[in-house]
Amino acid sequence: MNQKRTFGTILTVLGxxxxxxxxxxxxxxxxxxxxxxxxxxxxxxxxxxxFAGINLVKTTSDRA
Incomplete structure (x- = not known):
């Protein structure tokens, strides 16, 4: 899990x-x-x- 998805998850939980x-x-x-x-x-x-957290999680692509 990269940093953008982690930050998006944190924003979502705070929201x-x-x-x-x-x-x-x-x-x-x-x-x-x-x-x-x-x-x-x-x-x-x-x-x-x-909504910022959901958008960040949704638009961040996974790279292997």
Whole structure:
């Protein structure tokens, strides 16, 4: 596994975590003290990381 795919995987996992934190903050569960508007920031950053990571993994070719 090369470095680009590893970095893409890390970005994807961080994106999933950001999306989950944003959703939990919006719903007000889990003791995350975010308001409705403030929860959009981690959600949007999570979406950006998620799609950037997926795109990086998908477009990186394997070389033997």
């Amino acid at each position: 999933i975590v950001g999306i989950i934190i944003g959703a939990m903050g919006f719903l007000g569960v889990g003791g995350i003290g975010l308001g409705k508007m403030n929860s959009f920031v981690p959600f949007l950053v999570g979406l950006i990381f998620f």
